[in-house]
Amino acid sequence: MAEPLLRVENLNVNFHTAQRVNHAVRGISFSIGREKVGIVGESGSGKSLTGRSVLKLTAKAAKVTADRMSFDGIDLLEASERQMRTIRGNRISMIMQDPKFSLNPLMRVGHQIMEAYRLHHRATVKIAREKALAMLEAVHIRNPDRVFQLLPHEVSGGMGQRIMIAMMLIPEPDLIIADEPTSALDVTVRRQVLSILDELITRRNAGLMFISHDLNLVADFCDRVLVMYAGRIMEDLPASELHNAKHPYTQALLESLPRIDRPVDMLQIPTRDAAWLNGPVLKSGEWV
Amino acid sequence: MNVTTDKIIETVGLTVAFGSGATSTTAVNDVSFFLDRGEAFGLIGESGCGKSTILRALAGLNPDYSGSILSGNKEVGHRRDKAFFRRVQMVFQDPYASLHPRKMVQNVLLESLIIHGFDNHQKRISAALDAVGLGSAFRYRYPHELSGGQRQRVAIARALIIEPEILLLDEPTSALDVSVQAEILNLLKTLRRERGLTYLMVTHDLAVVTHLCERIAIMHSGRILEEMTVERIRAGEVKEEYSRNFLAASIGYKPMEYAS
Numbered sequence: 001m002a003e004p005l006l007r008v009e010n011l012n013v014n015f016h017t018a019q020r021v022n023h024a025v026r027g028i029s030f031s032i033g034r035e036k037v038g039i040v041g042e043s044g045s046g047k048s049l050t051g052r053s054v055l056k057l058t059a060k061a062a063k064v065t066a067d068r069m070s071f072d073g074i075d076l077l078e079a080s081e082r083q084m085r086t087i088r089g090n091r092i093s094m095i096m097q098d099p100k101f102s103l104n105p106l107m108r109v110g111h112q113i114m115e116a117y118r119l120h121h122r123a124t125v126k127i128a129r130e131k132a133l134a135m136l137e138a139v140h141i142r143n144p145d146r147v148f149q150l151l152p153h154e155v156s157g158g159m160g161q162r163i164m165i166a167m168m169l170i171p172e173p174d175l176i177i178a179d180e181p182t183s184a185l186d187v188t189v190r191r192q193v194l195s196i197l198d199e200l201i202t203r204r205n206a207g208l209m210f211i212s213h214d215l216n217l218v219a220d221f222c223d224r225v226l227v228m229y230a231g232r233i234m235e236d237l238p239a240s241e242l243h244n245a246k247h248p249y250t251q252a253l254l255e256s257l258p259r260i261d262r263p264v265d266m267l268q269i270p271t272r273d274a275a276w277l278n279g280p281v282l283k284s285g286e287w288v
Numbered sequence: 289m290n291v292t293t294d295k296i297i298e299t300v301g302l303t304v305a306f307g308s309g310a311t312s313t314t315a316v317n318d319v320s321f322f323l324d325r326g327e328a329f330g331l332i333g334e335s336g337c338g339k340s341t342i343l344r345a346l347a348g349l350n351p352d353y354s355g356s357i358l359s360g361n362k363e364v365g366h367r368r369d370k371a372f373f374r375r376v377q378m379v380f381q382d383p384y385a386s387l388h389p390r391k392m393v394q395n396v397l398l399e400s401l402i403i404h405g406f407d408n409h410q411k412r413i414s415a416a417l418d419a420v421g422l423g424s425a426f427r428y429r430y431p432h433e434l435s436g437g438q439r440q441r442v443a444i445a446r447a448l449i450i451e452p453e454i455l456l457l458d459e460p461t462s463a464l465d466v467s468v469q470a471e472i473l474n475l476l477k478t479l480r481r482e483r484g485l486t487y488l489m490v491t492h493d494l495a496v497v498t499h500l501c502e503r504i505a506i507m508h509s510g511r512i513l514e515e516m517t518v519e520r521i522r523a524g525e526v527k528e529e530y531s532r533n534f535l536a537a538s539i540g541y542k543p544m545e546y547a548s
Contacts, residue, residue, distance in 0.1 A: 260538070
């Protein structure tokens with residue numbers, strides 16, 4: 001892991017409106033290797049926007065600037081839209097929050113997976129079909145032949161998310177951006193989906209950017225965690241160290257979660273310090 | 289503190305079925321439970337297990353059920369009267385969907401006051417907003433001018449303004465951020481303590497339900513599998529295989545070294 005898969009330096013995202021400029025992501029730098037990196041924070045902290053900026057999928061009104069944004073030697077800032085199309089899905093893919101809204105409602109799920117494959121590989125229908133069935137099996141769908149023929153409204157949430165994972169992983173990408181992939185799922189299904197994702201990523205040695213607001217989940221699932229607040233990375237630390245976090249914001253977030261093993265009378269409500277907006281942040285345990 | 293024989297709500301053999309003939313599905317199958325006055329009871333289970341259906345039947349939103357629902361040891365009719373709604377109010381899951389987009393906060397609150405024939409409208413609206421920590425300045429706001437947590441506070445104020453005895457909570461924090469969730473859970477806990485309310489809470493988040501409730505029932509495919517106290521859940525003492533799996537799925541992502 002000499003050169004990380006993705007390297008971002010000083011990323012800024014601005015939204016220009018008639019009255020003012022909304023600075024949503026403010027000068028963040030990070031890198032992702034072939035590992036699982038979690039990005040946590042509250043809504044509006046800029047975590048999803050960071051993921052979208054990497055794929056250049058931000059809205060037209062957003063102005064994305066960075067000193068450097070490179071993926072496996074490719075400069076994403078300079079890349080043309082044509083070049084981006086060969087990267088999206090093929091090299092970097094994205095798993096969205098809710099399968100209900102990200103699958104085509106009029107197309108059988110098997111054909112959607114085939115389409116994802118044939119878009120990036122020259123393959124006959126027959127081969128693509130075999131690949132898609134194998135992929136459905138890889139995401140632990142018991143009866144791939146039957147599921148192949150289903151329409152998105154006929155599958156459950158957990159099954160839909162597994163189909164999404166199959167679709168996103170079939171072109172064999174190097175980096176996967178998962179934007180709250182399990183927030184819409186039940187606890188019991190969540191565990192299943194995550195273990196499938198974990199298994200496939202480990203097997204293919206890919207990198208994962210896991211965007212979530214669930215701190216406990218990230219602490220256990222990921223290797224490294226970035227904690228975001230108001231468009232900045234407050235703390236960058238190994239996931240196993242999350243519960244020993246030093247930044248007051250991370251500590252406050254952890255304190256605000258109800259816990260089964262440690263009953264409390266009243267939960268701590270995070271108080272926000274204006275100094276965090278521009279104050280020092282933690283990088284691997286050091287204040288910078 | 290509580291008079292244990294005072295069952296404020298009880299269901300006996302509650303069954304809810306949808307559809308008819310071959311396509312009929314029994315969403316809730318012979319469910320019996322009770323709530324003592326002043327206690328907080330939680331129903332927990334995965335999606336589709338029938339927990340919200342029970343809540344809707346209790347609230348009178350689904351009059352088509354069999355079995356009986358008792359309130360204060362008297363059976364309530366399938367069509368509820370105004371007096372029932374005066375005592376039982378519901379807070380819905382999604383604060384973005386449960387408030388009228390074209391109604392100011394004060395009109396939202398005023399409506400239930402008028403329906404139930406209360407006087408002193410302005411004073412009661414201010415008091416209800418103060419109780420949920422919003423303050424009178426929020427009276428003239430529309431829902432789109434409020435954050436998710438503030439909207440849920442308005443929804444709670446709307447339920448509380450007619451001074452009910454029972455609150456039915458349908459996943460009140462699942463659409464909210466962790467920090468906002470903490471605020472709402474604290475608010476619900478404080479309100480219950482101050483007013484002696486009875487809560488029936490439906491959720492799939494075990495941590496939330498153990499924080500707020502004293503007694504919890506785990507549901508699976510329309511039935512209550514087992515009912516237990518929070519202490520037993522915390523200790524992991526469950527009988528059924530399914531409950532054990534459910535608990536493991538909920539706690540499984542907690543780092544063990546931190547728990548000790």
